[in-house]
Amino acid sequence: MGSQEVSSTVDWQGKHVTVAGLGVSGIPAARALHERGALVTVVNDGDDERARAQAAELEALGITVRLGDGATLPPSTELVVTAPGWQPDKPLFLAAAEAGVPVWGDVELAWRLRGDNGRKAAPWLAVTGTNGKTTTVRMLASILQAAGLRTAAVGNIGVSLLDAVLGETEYDVLAVELSSYQLHWAPSLRAHSAAVLNLAPDHLDWHGSMAAYAADKGRVYEGNTVACVYNAADPATEDLVREADVEEGCRAIGFTLGAPGPSQLGVVDGILVDRAFVANRQKQAQELAEVTDVNPPAPHNIANALAAAALARAFGVEPAAVRDGLRAFRPDAHRIEHVADIDEVRYVDDSKATNTHATEASLAAYDSIVWIAGGLAKGATFDELVTGAAKRLRGVVLIGADRALIREALTRHAPEVPVVDLDRTDTGAMSEAVARAAELARPGDTVLLAPACASMDMFTNYNKRGEAFADAVRARADESA
Template sequence: MGSQEVSNADWQGKHVTVAGLGVSGIPAARVLNGLGAVVTVVNDGDDERSRAQAAELEAQGITVRLGDGATLPESTELIVTTPGWKPDKPLFAAAAESGVPVWGDVELAWRLRGQDGREPAPWLAVTGTNGKTTTVRMLASILEAAGLRTAAVGNIGVSLLDAVLGDEKYDVLAVELSSYQLHWSPSPRAHSAAVLNLAPDHLDWHGSMAAYVADKGRIYEGNTVACVYNVADGLTEELVRQADVEEGCRAIGFTLGAPGPSQLGVVDGILVDRAFVTNRQKQAQELAEVADVNPPAPHNIANALAAAALARAFGVAPAAVRDGLRNFRPDPHRIEHVADVAGVTYIDDSKATNTHAAEASLASYDPIVWIAGGLAKGATFDELVTGCAGRLRGVVLMGADRHLIREALARHAPEVPVTDLDRTDTGAMSEAVREAARLARPGDTVLMAPACASMDMFTNYNKRGEAFADAVRALAAESA
């Protein structure tokens, strides 16, 4: 099963182990079972939810082992893993010893393309530390505006397996890929791909920044038309230089400044293209206005330029770029305006789960009362605090690793008032909003951009954002 093209016959009777239940494990198990493979699912957890999922799979003839994710089932010929399983898991060590290959769900999807005899849809792929989901959704909106049949899939929460094997026929797919997914996916070859930015993140999973960057760089391998990089982030350009691409594939930069040849950028409030024009030395094509980007924060304009570059690489007309950006609406909890209360603006950026995302958010407002804290995931905060210190009216901290931010503030912004709530319960958010309101003055922005993951207090960043929005609305009701 080492080739790119895999037929149904190749799977008949193959013993495949799926590592992990969840949004990618369950579809993988069902697809493989449908192809005739002998499927065993192993899962570390053995809770009520896992047992319910296991019962559904077992009813379809799939074996499920709960609470035993370390042991390699006998006769396993292939492991298909969910993205969250770390490479140092004992299961993978056992697989390496036995010569059993490990694929991710993205690898499986890539190899199953064209099973029905149809020409597979090309992939326009996006990765980066921050902005992936927004950029992929912007890209899908632009492609739709061009009249193309498309979908935003992958790490965005929509199974790539469903997209490549479903009844819907697509002209092109907008694919979000995480570093986890790329780690387990050596074969995919995108039409064009973008790395938006690179900053330390998930180092506990990858083991080092170098390993994290290397996995991100896999997205460029085998690109046929364009490798899109961030001019302001030299690491992304270096990954393009290192990539083994198809002959004729071009390096395309995006920048918030005026673009050079083979770049997209911004001139006098206009997004312009000097890459996909007849004369790159002397010509620039207007694509859209900065005002067409929602919201027009600097990092979101960068997302829009990256999406536009991928769309233009696919041959999309300038008017569709403009219309797609105008039609796009950002997901909740991404720099979302909640309310204005007593002259103070309240912004929910719960999606800012790392320092790089929080940095972009903090750069968009001034002055700020910053609500921060949660699970640091091995991050440090000195650089973040140094960069935003001059914008801070005050800071409210909560969550398990808030002391790391407090210590960075003491070192680099000792004059900024800090309220340390010393709480990790979900009710802390209501108190945080009240403390922020006390610190804020009319004209300020209260920004909830935690720079940390949410799982110490909330199920996910969505729940954290909802708690913030609820607390702000309660404050507004009292002030009315």
């Protein structure tokens, strides 16, 4: 279904294409295909006011839109282009498979259309993984910009790849964030170089199994020409490199928080060093930057920086640009974001830590923590997370619908840690959570919002959850001033 090939050069004139889903990827796909002469039908499950407004805009162009019916394959369909979030077992895709109709995602379409505007197609440096993708891609873009290259951070980061490859700007190289969903529907993608940052159970309801999830992540390495970058601390990522079918001469490049071996980047005495892209990697190491150039210098963020540096070096970027790009980088909101210091206690917002793998990295960044956690567990278990963090916990404040799952793990593995269980899921609970965390904290501690859960039980998204935390912290800072 997702792996069927269609010729790279497509004559779109009169081709019947079904676009599955309105939204960030569906609307640009429908427009681009219509402009190339395809006969486009957009199907969408929803039929709300927003969808009707979007449909009206497309219909004004001559594009057919079917709202409230995303299950039926329109007659004469020769290709389906899907939004990445649509699950592979949806009836639409099953019908497509039965009819021998290929299914592409927005990434596949962008890959096929790159260079379609008559300009040279920019190579892609691709990043995937369970956590850290957005930060790494933005670090990479910052490094590439510091090297004087025309680039952009695109893909799952929120900037449409279609807009990037078909827009007015002519790029030298693109820093591309790819989700497992996007990779599933991208059979012919061939990156210049790519990185898998880490692998942990996530989105298993979509993929069906951990093996299928990992296999989709591993697609990012297929056909790489220069470097497959893997995490030396996560053997599953190196396994994916071994399984990939790459171009002759493509190298496996590891990154590690320890001293690097040959063909690796790592850390020595507070310095990020390169033993991969040097003349004699058996005996030489190239200094790239200092750990203090990474913002923030938490262990998992240093790993992100090393992965970004590896991809940049694979593209030929000089060491000074790696340093300058890392210094210029500023993390997005709600990712290990320092909010304030109050009474010698640091308050940190990592609302983006919506699963246990991300939260594990967040907790590892601090020595003594009052942890605010909870929300929608999405089927996660917390025993391993709590076991690893128990010695760092001063106390825990639990919020959200599935907080009992974390409380039970704490009872089993950290029974001596004081726990405040807030039996409320209203948005005002965050102010109380911050207040109770402040009561537990001592000078030198970090109050850390790293929920290990999704936010939708209490908030619209993790951004709103992080904003509520930051607002509550700043209100306390004002009171203590």
